[in-house]
Amino acid sequence: MAHCLICNSHTDRRRFGGRFFYCPDCDLHFADRSALPAPGDDAGYGADYYKRGSCLLDWMFRVFTVLEQRRILSVVKGCHRVLDIGCGSGWMAEWLQRHGAEAYGVDTSKAAIALAAGKVDPSHLRCGTLASAKFETGFFDAAVAVHVLEHVEDPVAFATEARRILREDGVLLLRIPNLASWEAKLAGERWYHFDYPFHIAHYSPRAVTRLLQTCGFRNVQISHAVTEYRQTLLYSVLSALGVPLPFWLKVSLLPLQVVFMPLACLLALLGNSGTIEVVARK
Ligand SMILES: [Zn+2]
Numbered sequence: 260m261a262h263c264l265i266c267n268s269h270t271d272r273r274r275f276g277g278r279f280f281y282c283p284d285c286d287l288h289f290a291d292r293s294a295l296p297a298p299g300d301d302a303g304y305g306a307d308y309y310k311r312g313s314c315l316l317d318w319m320f321r322v323f324t325v326l327e328q329r330r331i332l333s334v335v336k337g338c339h340r341v342l343d344i345g346c347g348s349g350w351m352a353e354w355l356q357r358h359g360a361e362a363y364g365v366d367t368s369k370a371a372i373a374l375a376a377g378k379v380d381p382s383h384l385r386c387g388t389l390a391s392a393k394f395e396t397g398f399f400d401a402a403v404a405v406h407v408l409e410h411v412e413d414p415v416a417f418a419t420e421a422r423r424i425l426r427e428d429g430v431l432l433l434r435i436p437n438l439a440s441w442e443a444k445l446a447g448e449r450w451y452h453f454d455y456p457f458h459i460a461h462y463s464p465r466a467v468t469r470l471l472q473t474c475g476f477r478n479v480q481i482s483h484a485v486t487e488y489r490q491t492l493l494y495s496v497l498s499a500l501g502v503p504l505p506f507w508l509k510v511s512l513l514p515l516q517v518v519f520m521p522l523a524c525l526l527a528l529l530g531n532s533g534t535i536e537v538v539a540r541k
Contacts, residue, residue, distance in 0.1 A: 264289045264414050264460060265470050275448050278455065287466040288438060290459040292412075328354050331403060334432050334538055335360070338400035344389055344421065345407030349375025352383075363399070365392045389417060394424040401430040406534075408435050408467070409458040418474035425541040431476060433537040437483075439463035441526060442495040442533045449498035451491040452533065467537050476539035483532035491533050492526070493519040 260271045263282035272281040279288045331351070335341055339361055343352040346364030348371055356362040356379060363383040364375050372386040385392035402421050411417045421431055436452030437443065438461040443450045452458065462470070464481045471479045493515055494504055502508075526532055 261289070261291065263287060264412075265466070265473060275453075275455075279461070285466050285469050286439075286463045287470075288461040290456070295456050295459065330536075331355075331405075331432060332358055335401040335403065335430060338430060340399050340401075342394070342399045342402040342424070344402055344404040345410070346375050346379075346384070347371050349378040349384075351403065351405060353378035356380075363394075365389055365394075389420050389424075396423055397426045397429075398424050399429060400426055401432065403432045405432075405434045406436075408433055408462065409452075409454075409460055412459060414460060414470050415474060418470055418476070422475055422541050427541060429541045431471070431537075431539045431541070433467065433539075434534060435462050435467060435537065437463065437531075437533055437535045439465070439531075440533045441531050442492050446495040446499040449495075449501075451494045451498065464535060467535075471537070471539045476541065479537065479539045482536040482538070483527040483530050492523040495533065 260269055261280040262268070263270055263280075263285055265285040265287055266282065268282065268284060270280050270282045272283065273279065273291070274281045274288055277291070278294050279290055281288050328351075332355070335355070340363070341355050341360040342363045342365065343349075343355065344365055346352050346366050347368075349364055352362040352364040352375060361383075362379055363385075364372075364379055365385040365387065366372055366375070367386070367388055369386055372384050375384055385394075402425060404421070408414060408417070418431075425431065436450075436458070443452070443461075446453070448455070453461075468479045468481065493512060494509070496519075497504060497512075523533070
């Protein structure tokens with residue numbers, strides 16, 4: 260038995276080999292904390308965590324990174340003070356800064372903050388949780404959290420704090436894996452974004468909408484037309500078939516992406532993308 264991380268109701272429904280609980284009211288899957296590995300230094304988010312992507316593949320998919328950055332910039336357009344929650348190595352904060360924003364970053368990992376300090380004004384960086392950073396109420400025009408929410412143990416506290424530090428009508432932008440997507444259903448625990456034990460809660464559009472509305476956000480908009488991680492559809496299909504994905508195979512499979520990327524775009528148009536973007540207003 261566990262309490263739902265959003266509505267706090269009891270649930271004893273288990274999924275994914277018993278490692279996750281499921282709340283049908285919120286459509287939320289959340290990890291059984293007693294089964295999670297004990298956190299060590301940086302809780303697994305050391306410098307190696309930020310080097311998990313392959314440099315060659317990152318470079319090849321750079322076009323998607325550029326599209327993703329442009330999309331985020333269009334959402335936070337006109338926002339002066341912008342916080343990158345879970346800033347990691349600081350690539351997003353650096354990029355926002357380059358486009359005229361006063362960028363701030365917060366991350367629980369010391370290794371991440373050390374990497375980000377080479378890119379962003381170190382006085383704008385905080386090491387710790389969003390709550391422990393203690394930013395001033397109403398300080399930010401916008402906050403972005405790209406692939407962060409799925410790592411958060413207490414999403415209600417997280418979203419409540421994110422709302423507190425935004426000015427009235429400030430913007431929150433989240434990007435998260437979409438557990439309701441076809442690729443997630445197909446691959447199950449082998450889904451590219453399953454990423455246990457780093458991802459400890461999995462959301463559908465309904466779950467994240469409920470979370471944000473519970474915490475007082477309004478105008479919650481879900482977008483499936485996100486540009487990042489298009490390549491995961493192919494990987495999720497192969498994973499579902501039990502094919503291991505070493506680096507050399509990912510590189511060898513690049514020509515196949517020509518087929519899978521349009522399919523991923525079609526799924527996004529049909530409202531079934533492997534990751535979703537969520538934009539809400541305070
Ligand atoms: Zn619930």
